[in-house]
Amino acid sequence: MSQRRLSEIVRDLVYKRNLLLVFIISIAVAIFVFMITFQIDKRSWFEKIDLISGEWYRVIDNYQNTLNFFVARPGDFKNPGDILEVLKLIREHFGDYIAYPIFATPDGKYYIYPPYDFPSDYDPRKRPWYRSAVENPNTSVISPPFTHRILGVVTFGISRAIFDKEGNFLGVLAIDIVPDRVMKDLLLSGMYVTSNDGTVLLQNGDIYVRLDPEDLRSSSEGFKMEISGVAFFKKKGEMFFVVQVPLLTFLRNSLFHLGYVIGLSLLFSVPIVRRITRLLDRELEKPLEKFSGAAEEYLRSRVFDIAGISSSIFEINQLIDNVADMITIIESQREELEASYEELEASYSELQKMAQKIEEKSKALSEAYEFFAYKLADIVEGFDEPTGSHVKRIQEISRFLAEKMELPSELVRQIYIYAPLHDIGKIKVPKEILNKKGKLTPEEWEIMKKHTIWGGELLSGSKELEVAKNIALYHHENYDGTGYPFGLKDDDIPIEAQVVKLVDVYDALRSERPYKRALTHEEAVKVILEGDEKTTPSQFHPRLIEIFKNYHEEIRKIWEKVSSE
Incomplete structure (x- = not known):
């Protein structure tokens, strides 16, 4: 590896870090300016959208007011001549801003101005504008945009049901608005209007940032940025108003500020960096x-001469003095270290022997605790269980779940050893209660529940048995806080107790008792995952429930294998 002089490294570091700092500051300022200008531009474009959409809906209100006016004049819709006169007045009043005003009667007959003959199969009662008006008789209804049959352009239908003074339905009066004509003087350059499904209803100029239905469904207001530009959109009623801005126009202020900041930073930082470099060379x-x-001379001759070495940097002088003192101490102690080398070597050999003995004693103690656990498990098994497989099943399945939980290997080992001791406290429960055939009385049940407390007491007092104590004391606590003896919940319950709890419930469901039959594996799985009158999934750790659900077939195989041994 090639070596470089300190001055070169320092100079590179100073320049590089300074330029990096300048770059970072410039980027940060540019981002800050971009965010400010973006919010200002965003607000400005949304205000323009609000202004234009407000004008649009004022036009809509004008048409709705016209329909509402004729609702109060049902007499104008009694005979064909009056109906055509009404349609003619509407057409002359609004001119080319509307298409063909139409009035359709309940029997399917229609009147239109200017006169137009639809195909013989045309039935206005099947049109959306007619059905919407009938379904909403007390208000004017705007139907979705559609391509006008006669004009071939996109129009909006505004319709209103007409009733006479006795409440009899006379028909539906409808006006088709031509938005391209209404909005031709309102839309800004680059602005367009689209429906919910992305259909462009009208536009001013080319569309280079097109919104798809997914963009429109995600929000009623927002923006979309592409390489071609930025589009701001806002939903008004059933339409989306969109304003497009070329990307370069949108970013020009931020780019200007970025260049300005970089230039100023370089202008002021370069002289400072040069002065720092000269100072570092000298000092x-x-x-x-x-x-x-x-x-180097000390390494060759054991002589350390620092005369004439000085610096105005306090840390450099302190380093030189400290090293000189250190060398003096090293020289004074070197001979002592050489003289005591053999003694140290002998002491090290003795320490190794002692460490080996301690390790052997620790291993023996661990084995003794394991042997103690196995013997206690034999006692519990003979005291409470009619068969010899219960504690072995608890042991094997608990280890399986603990491994799937990815618990530490030492904790998995201890769960395997001490899981059989979960009911050790039952040796203090009176035999007449423990082996009672029928249902326990409330008083007897309270005594039975104390086996968890008694088990914790029997296994307390040694840190090596901490896991065993936790299993015995807490294996009837429920994750949702409904268990005993303390009503703990969530992660306040030691994980080793939660593992054994699920296994104990599964084995109890599958085991025959004087007061119950043994369930099949499928029945036991359903109880744990779906619950019954006594058991609910909320009583177990969610991760354990997930593992049980995914691996219950493996658990069944373990249970059946151990039971058959």
Whole structure:
């Protein structure tokens, strides 16, 4: 690996870090300016959208007011001549801003102005504008945009049901608005209007940032940025108003500020960096070069001469003095270290022997605790269980779940050893209660529940049995806080107790008792995952429930294998 002089490294570091700092500051400022200008531009474009959409809906209100006016004049819709006169007045009043005003009667007959003959199969009662008006008789209804049959352009239908003074339905009056004509003087350059499904209803100029239905469904207001530009959109009624801005126009302010900041930073930082570099050469590099030469001489001749080495940097002088003192101490102790080498070597050999003995004793103690656990398990099994497989099943399945939980290997080992002791406290429960054939009385049940407390007491007092104590004391606590003896919940319950709890419930469900039949594996799985009158999934750790659900077939195989041994 090639070596470089300190001055070169320092100079590179200073320049590089300074330029990096300038770059980071410039980017940060540019981002800050971009965010500000973006919010300002965003607000400005949304205000323009609000203004234009407000004008649009004022036009809509005007048409709705016209329909509402005729609702109060049902007499104008009694005979064909009056109906055509009404349609003619509407057409002359609004001119080309609307298409063909139409009035359709309940029997399917229609009147339109200017006169137009639809195909013989045309039935206005099947049109959306007619059905919407009938379904909403007390208000004017705007139907979705559609391509006008006669004009071939996109229009909106505004319709209103007409009733006479006795409440009899006379028909539906409808006006088709031509938005392209209404909005031609309102839309800004680059602005367009689209429906919920992305259909462009009208536009001013080319569309280079097109919104798809997914963009429109995600929000009623927002923006979309592409390489071609930025589009701001806002939903008004059943339409989306969109304003497009070229990307370069949108970013020009931020780019200007970025260049401005970088230029100023370079202008002021370069002279400062040069001055720092000269100062480091004089006060750091040269004193360290002399110091390095003195150290090399010491390695050759055991002479450390630091005369003439000085710097205005306090830390450099302190380093030189400290090293000189350290060398003096090293020299004074070197002979003592050499003289005591054999003694140290002998002491080290003795320590190794002692460490080996401690390790052997620790291993023996661990084995003794394991042997103690196995013997206690034999006692519990003979005291409470009619068969010899219960504690072995608890042991094997608990280890399986603990491994799937990815618990530490030492904790998995201890769960395997001490899981059989979960009911050790039952040796203090009176035999007449423990082996009672029928249902326990409330008083007897309270005594039975104390086996968890008694088990914790029997296994307390040794840190090596901490896991065993937790299993015995807490294996009837429920994750949702409904268990006993303390009503703990969530992760306040030691995980080793939660593992054994699920296994104990599964084995109890599958085991025959004087007061119950043994369930099949499928029945037991259903109880644990779906619950019954006594058991609910909320009583177990969610991760354990997930593992049980995914691996219950493996658990069944373990249970059946151990039971058959």
